Amino acid sequence: MSKKNQWLRLSGIVNRPCQSLSTLFALLLFGTVLASCSEGRGKNKKNAELLEVPVFSLTPKDIKVPQTYVCDLQAIQFVEVRSKLEGFVENIYVDEGQEVRKGQALFQLSSAEYNELVNSATAKLMQAKAEEKAASLEVERLKVLVDKKIYSASELELAQSRKQMAESAILEAESMLKNAQVGLSYTTIRAPFDGIVDRIPYKTGSLVKSGDLLTNITDISEIFAYYRITENEYLEYMRGELDKNADTEQMNEQVRETLQGEQEEISLILSDGIEYPYKGRLETMEADFEQGTGSIALRVRFPNPDGLIKHGASGKVQMSNELHDVYLIPQKSTFEIQEYNYVYLVNEENKVNVRSFRPLMRHGLYYVAQDFNTNDKVVLEGIQLLKDEATVKPNPIGEEEVYRSLDLPL
Structure with missing residues (x-):
């Protein structure tokens, strides 16, 4: 007996043809029903496992970003007060941090030497003026004698030359006096404008040289x-x-x-x-x-x-x-790889796609971007659970909730 017939005999199909065929058809029908039920349960299970994600639609905004x-x-005025002369600091009339007025005396340097220069220049000026006066009288005297032909005209010309030399000596003496007076004035250092005195490095009795910093005045x-x-x-x-x-x-x-x-x-x-x-x-x-x-x-x-x-x-x-027609992307909706930022966009088939962008700047907890389209649907949060091309169940979120941390006209 063949193995096939032996198996049929053992299963009770042989010798009971009608009953065996009925049993076989029943088994086939039961298997088909089981397969259909299993497929239906698989589809329901797949639908039940779709991830629900919050999404919001992008709309362009006009914002002011600080x-x-x-x-x-x-300070609007800041001046270093320096000495123009060499000398000793005899007096300090102000203190550090004190407010001063324009022209107010700040420091007094030793002035005896410059007083003597002024006196000497004054004496020379007086001498030059006296010599000029004598020369003028001589010219007047010689004019009379020349007119009477007692002296020759050359004598008058010589007298006039001496008068001119005396006049030039007066100018030189006046210049020396002015220089001496200017030098004397430099021994008293005054405030160049209204302001506040800074640190004073040199104290009374200190020797300062020309160009040394005495203090700063700031307005x-x-x-x-x-x-x-x-x-x-x-x-x-x-x-x-x-x-x-x-x-x-x-x-x-x-x-x-x-x-x-x-x-x-x-x-x-x-x-x-x-x-x-x-x-x-x-x-x-x-x-x-x-x-x-x-x-x-x-x-x-x-x-x-x-x-x-x-x-x-x-x-x-x-x-x-002021930025016009920009899009605000919450930072929690993004992830970063190297120098690009990424978001998940949901398409019309409810599939998510990764989208890269480069933000213009950050504004609070948001990125400011331009390279998006109006009504693009962005996954708000839960991006760590997503994969590209995955099908999701979108849950729309209003703008008020998305941008509630910003004062925006919605």
Whole structure:
């Protein structure tokens, strides 16, 4: 007996043809039903396992982004007070940190030598004037004698020459006297303008030489803040303010009008991170770009009525940069690889696709970007659970919730 017949006999199919065929068909039908049920359960299980992710639609925004630049703070006037003479410090009339007025005496250097120079120059001037007077009388006397033909005309010419020499001697003596008086005036050092006295390194009795620094005088009633911007930032700013089609002369005139006209007030952040209570205005900029850095310096004037800011302080100027038609991408929606940032976009088939972008800047907890399309759907969070081309179940999130940390007109 063959193995096939032996198997049929054992299974009870042989010798019971009708009953065996019915049983076989029943087994085949049961298998088909089981397969169909298994396939249905697989599809339901797959649908149940779709990841639900929050998504939001991108719309272009017009925003003002604060930009800060490190700046140097300088007094509107800062002068080094130096000695023009060599001498001893006889008196110091002010103290460090004292407010002084223009022309007020600050220091007195030894002046005996310069007093003697003034006296000597005065004596020489008096002598020159006396000689000039004598020469004038001689000329007048000789004129009479020449008219009477008692003396020849040559004698009168000689007398007139001596008078001219006496007059020139007076001029020389007056010049020497003025120089001596100027030298004497240098022994008293006075304030060049209203300001505050800085450190005084030399004390009474010290010997100072010509050019030695005695102190500094600073006027901090107002403060200059100098900061630098790149060439691209400069061009962006100026193109926003000027007519693109203006010729060079018109552009230069527009630059002056722009800098002198109505401008946005600029904030100052001091070194402790607190905003200065007074606002400043942009006044001017340098004429050339710095060769090493390719940047150009701008100057902002701030009032300083309380004297809070001192010369040489540091801080940051803060300006508002207006950006139009940009997209705000929450940082939690992104991941970074090397120099690119990435987000997941959801397409019409509810599949996610990785999209790279380069942000223009950061604004709070958001990236500012331009290379997107209106109504692009971005996965808000949970990106660590996603894979490219994965099918998801999107859960739309409103703009109010997405941008609630920003004061934006929605």
